[in-house]
Amino acid sequence: MSELEIALMIGGMAVINLAIRWPVYLFADHVRFPPLVERALAFVPVAVLTAIIVPAVLYPSEGDIQLTWRNPYLVGAVVAAVVSWKWQKLMPTILIGMAAFFLARWLIGA
Amino acid sequence: MSATPGARAEFGRGLVATLPLMISAIPFGVIFGTLATGAGLSPLAVMSMSLFVFSGSAQFIAILLLGSGSPLGVIWLATLILNLRHLLYAATLVDHVRSLGHGWRFWLAAWLTDETFAIMERRYRVEGRGPQAHWYYLASCLGMYLNWQFWTYIGIVLATEFEEIKHWGLEFAMAVTFIGIVMPALRSRPYWVAAIVAGLVATLGNGLPYKLGLMLGGFAGILAGLALQEWTRRRNRGERVLP
Numbered sequence: 001m002s003e004l005e006i007a008l009m010i011g012g013m014a015v016i017n018l019a020i021r022w023p024v025y026l027f028a029d030h031v032r033f034p035p036l037v038e039r040a041l042a043f044v045p046v047a048v049l050t051a052i053i054v055p056a057v058l059y060p061s062e063g064d065i066q067l068t069w070r071n072p073y074l075v076g077a078v079v080a081a082v083v084s085w086k087w088q089k090l091m092p093t094i095l096i097g098m099a100a101f102f103l104a105r106w107l108i109g110a
Numbered sequence: 111m112s113a114t115p116g117a118r119a120e121f122g123r124g125l126v127a128t129l130p131l132m133i134s135a136i137p138f139g140v141i142f143g144t145l146a147t148g149a150g151l152s153p154l155a156v157m158s159m160s161l162f163v164f165s166g167s168a169q170f171i172a173i174l175l176l177g178s179g180s181p182l183g184v185i186w187l188a189t190l191i192l193n194l195r196h197l198l199y200a201a202t203l204v205d206h207v208r209s210l211g212h213g214w215r216f217w218l219a220a221w222l223t224d225e226t227f228a229i230m231e232r233r234y235r236v237e238g239r240g241p242q243a244h245w246y247y248l249a250s251c252l253g254m255y256l257n258w259q260f261w262t263y264i265g266i267v268l269a270t271e272f273e274e275i276k277h278w279g280l281e282f283a284m285a286v287t288f289i290g291i292v293m294p295a296l297r298s299r300p301y302w303v304a305a306i307v308a309g310l311v312a313t314l315g316n317g318l319p320y321k322l323g324l325m326l327g328g329f330a331g332i333l334a335g336l337a338l339q340e341w342t343r344r345r346n347r348g349e350r351v352l353p
Contacts, residue, residue, distance in 0.1 A: 001176065006155050009182055013172060013189045014162040020193050021222050024200035025215040028208045033201065040336045044202045045231045046301050047308040047331025048195055049288045051324050052224065054309035055316045056285055065313070073282060080286040084293035090232070093293075094130050097286030101279060 053077070070108050076101025117245040124249030127233070131225040132257040134283035137275045138166050139258050143265020146173050153266050160262040164221065164255060167321060168192050191320045195328060199227040206234050210244055218244065221251035225284070232291045300342070304335025 001009070024031070033041065058065050060073040069075060080097025087093075139160075146156040146169070159169050168189045175185050199222055207215055229250045233243065240246075296302050308331025315323025 003152075003155075005182065006151065007158075009172065009176075009185055010155065010158050010162055012182065012186045013159070013165075013168060016186055016189045017163060017165055017168070017193055017196075018220055020190070021196050021200050021219040022216060024197065024204050025207055025219040026212070028204050028215065031204075036336075036340075037201075039339065040332055041198070041202045043301070043304045043332040043335040044198045044328070045228070046292055046295050047304045047335065048198065048324075048328040049224075049228055049292050050305040051308040051312035051327030051331060053285050053288050053292070054327075055312050055323065058313055059316055065316075072279075073285070076282060077285055077289060080289040081293055084290045088294045090127075090287070090290040093290030094283065094286050097289065098283060101282050101286070105279065 072104035075104035116242045120242045120245035121249040124246035125253050127229050128250040128253040130283045130287045134281050136261050137280050139261025140265040140275050143262040147266050149173050188320050226250040228291050300335040300339040303338050304331040307331045307334035
């Protein structure tokens with residue numbers, strides 16, 4: 001690609017990203033969602049964040065699914081989920097989850 | 111924009127809350143800078159992408175597609191599909207930014223990422239809005255943005271010498287942070303169903319291009335949770351009508 005095309009690519013990507021994010025905030029005064037849509041949006045965090053986490057944990061690298069305790073990402077994720085469920089606190093979840101991940105990786109020797 | 115003490119406290123707390131996610135973005139920023147430079151882009155072009163596009167997944171796909179000689183239209187379409195979930199994020203948070211001026215709303219939209227969405231959704235759910243909560247939001251945005259610029263730059267400068275960073279496992283900080291945000295949000299059965307369906311569908315769709323599996327998983331989860339909730343509501347309403 002020429003330099004002009006690279007510039008066009010970047011400009012276009014920037015515009016697309018803004019076009020997705022900005023209109024909802026821009027027209028916030030005029031737009032009210034129907035109640036059913038509002039109730040649907042309440043599920044966005046749980047659904048989308050879980051859809052990000054689960055494949056990232058089960059497919060830590062290219063290739064087959066790693067649904068085994070020898071997968072340190074899975075071990076760390078399970079520990080983090082238990083900690084979060086029990087104490088409902090964010091920082092301990094992050095620290096203990098990371099610690100479990102590094103420990104599992106060291107023990108497994110991956 | 112003068113910062114009152116309340117605003118400064120919110121800003122500081124927003125930055126602290128975002129810190130783990132900034133750490134988890136380090137390897138991605140470095141690898142992006144390295145990869146994009148290796149693909150033949152000038153340092154100016156690589157930096158411009160991080161500065162103006164500011165979307166890790168879209169930036170990575172663009173480099174990949176560039177390498178395979180894809181036309182511009184395909185790269186733009188991929189950007190659109192990859193980032194559609196941000197429309198849902200904005201719609202979820204919009205109630206909390208409605209009272210802000212347009213300058214604020216522009217930047218809080220432009221800098222909205224997965225990470226900042228997760229942080230702000232939790233903040234509003236746990237603490238409510240608060241008169242200065244937008245400073246918390248801004249801190250999360252600025253933290254993620256400046257962090258991304260810095261590590262992209264490091265990736266460009268150090269390129270190959272810093273390759274090792276992808277084996278450190280720092281990116282796992284994002285998974286545990288998101289877990290810490292999702293678990294307390296599982297308030298009732300419909301939310302559990304939403305999470306399970308979303309995770310299952312996203313895993314099954316993992317091989318699909320442009321992270322379509324993620325989008326399908328998200329939508330399937332939302333629909334499943336909503337369907338169960340509506341069904342329960344209707345059944346309960348029906349029972350109340352009966353003597």
